[in-house]
Amino acid sequence: MIITTNLSKKYNNKVVLDIEHLEIPKGQSFGLVGNNGAGKTTYFSLLLDLIQPSRGEIINNGVGVDKSEDWKPFTSAFIDETFLIGYLTPEEYFYFIGELRGQNKADVDVLIAQYEDFFHGEILNQKKYLRDLSKGNQKKVGIVAALIGTPEVIILDEPFANLDPSTQIRLKSIIKGLTETQGVTVLISSHDLLHVTDVCNRIVVLEKGVIVKDLETNQETLKELELHFAN
Amino acid sequence: MTLKLLSLEWKSFVRSKSFGNNLAIKILMGFFALFMILCFSFMGIGSFYILRETFPEEDPLAFFNKYLVFYLTADLVSRYFLQKMPVVNIKPLLYLPLKKRKVVAFALNKTIFSFFNGIHAFLFIPFSVALLIEDYPFINVMGWYLAVTAMMYCSNFINVFVNNKNGIFYAVLGTMIVFGVLHYVDIFDVTQLTQPIFQSFYYKPYLAFVPVIALVVLYKMAFKYFTNNFYLDMGLSGKIESVKSEDYTWLNRFGHVSIFLKNDIRLLKRNKRAKTTLLMSLLFLFYGLAFFTNSIDAYKGPIWKMFAGIFVSGGFLLNFGQLVPSWDSAYYPLLMSQNIRYKAYLTSKWYLMVLATVLSTILSGFYLYFGWEAYAAVVVGAMYNIGVNSHMVLWGGAYLKTPIDLTSNKKAFGDKQSFSPKLMFFAIPKLLLPLVIYAIGYYTLGATFGFALVASCGVMGFLFKNKVFNIIEKVYKSEKYKTLSAYKESN
Structure with missing residues (x-):
């Protein structure tokens, strides 16, 4: 689904990302871990064509992301609060994203109804703008908005951060459902090794922009990761 | 202790983003x-x-x-x-x-x-x-x-x-x-x-x-x-207002443009900075008084009438338009990663500006009191604004890299972007050109001819709208990465 070749990003001659080859097949739940500055967000930004690569390219479902915009209809993402429109209510925001992705109001209503328990009664009909919601609730809105319009690729940067424990558990089952039953490719990054081993069938460790580990998840993965980061 | 606080102040002053x-x-x-x-x-x-x-x-x-x-x-x-x-x-x-x-x-x-x-x-x-x-x-x-x-x-x-x-x-x-x-x-x-x-x-x-x-x-x-009120949940917190969702379904008749039009209306209604712009646009309506009442000697020349016409009818167009796309700077990454037609995005802003210009022209009917020529200048100014200036502000905006903080009025006046030579360049066709055209007409065949010349420029610009929009779209695309990174730096 997503093929990265020879990709590198430099800022003032300092290499922040350098990936020789990375292939993510369709329907995989792909986890990216690494300490701060490892290049996780840089990679996601490159995937979304928000920054230009210094070298190399990313092919998303046959489309070179910095050559054409045809990857946009089947790709969605929630990276940070710059993906939210602060002066809208959550409902307005969902409908706005829905309209951009060719979904009418009824379609969006059906979709968000499925996530009622994920919202935990704190999102819909709250009479608040997004900018007045707490960080965790903003994140819930962003994540669900990324599910609108049946995307084939979903990119979530640190989806577990700021979420309460119940919501973290619900999010894990949502992601599993997407990849296992609907064949959606989900890319997430996280600092929480436990969550990421729970939910991802493949985990890649970045260190200063370079891939240092590429693991199929099994019983030993968590231990291996903990050992890696302990040193 | 006061000294320590003072040194904090000094640092916050010299290191602030807006200070540059x-x-x-x-x-x-x-x-x-x-x-x-x-x-x-x-x-x-x-x-x-x-x-x-x-x-x-x-x-x-x-x-x-x-x-x-x-x-x-x-x-x-x-x-x-x-x-x-x-x-x-x-x-x-x-x-x-x-x-x-x-x-x-x-x-x-x-x-x-x-x-x-x-x-x-x-x-x-x-x-x-x-x-x-x-x-x-x-x-x-x-x-x-x-x-x-x-x-x-x-x-x-x-x-x-x-x-x-x-x-x-x-x-x-x-x-x-x-x-x-x-x-x-x-x-x-x-x-x-x-x-x-x-x-x-x-x-x-x-x-x-x-x-x-x-x-x-x-x-x-x-x-x-x-x-x-020295507590986080009292004097120190901004108050959270209770709000209603608004659908604006009646806007759906505008097709693809309506998606953005709805948001732009909410943007204007719900943000302090945008509201200030609306207020300033309203004040521009009265700017013409300085010219048409003949109370200021420096403004007595006939050419100044045209100048007033541009400002009176174009208050909103100039104030709001010159800051497109900065209005959306806070969520520009979202827009750039969605399946967006630039044309629909730009057309929405264009509709807003045209609507506001027409409205200003109607509201400024009271200038008829100062004679038909005064109001003719406003109407002709509106035509030029719609035909030419609406394109100019959108075009110039593509080079604008100053993000806007919607919720505060800081920097509402005198952004440092006003020093950008590229934007200064765009001010020439916006303000100077109509004056020159009017002057040519006025000093050859008289005021009516001058008005006709400026008005026909507006009509011409209007006819070429599609062509100009294609060019603007290209500029927006080529400036995308620079704009994104500039907005990100201050976010």
């Missing part, structure tokens, strides 16, 4: 401040003699006192829009082992030294000196000076209270505008009520203690207010 990391801008801002100070000092010294020269039958001080009420209002308005409240910086100090009273006192005292208070001294001190030179008695001048200065500081603390009470503010502003207009057309003169008050400070200098006491009381009130 650019030395050139710092120097430029320094010059600007100096320029303002010089202007005010000159006004202060000169105004006495100028007033005596132009209105020999009136006492300069009395004349000054007559219009002081409008000066006070203007001061309050500019404070409301520009002066930052001290509370914001208190938050990180909350949990530190500092005495509450000390922090609050520091925050309040800081406002005393603000630019908005200091600047008046440069007007009133020279004016008082001029009074003394002209043998006005010392005690009386002192009383007057003390009273006026105390009132300026009162307005400083009043501003602390009204800062979040828009209703009161707009009521005061509205009343004063009405009084101003009534005064101008000689129906009711509010200055007859207020002038004696200011005069009395001069005739009975001991009365100065009234504003001074008012100032002390206001200070105490502000102090108490902040000490009592």
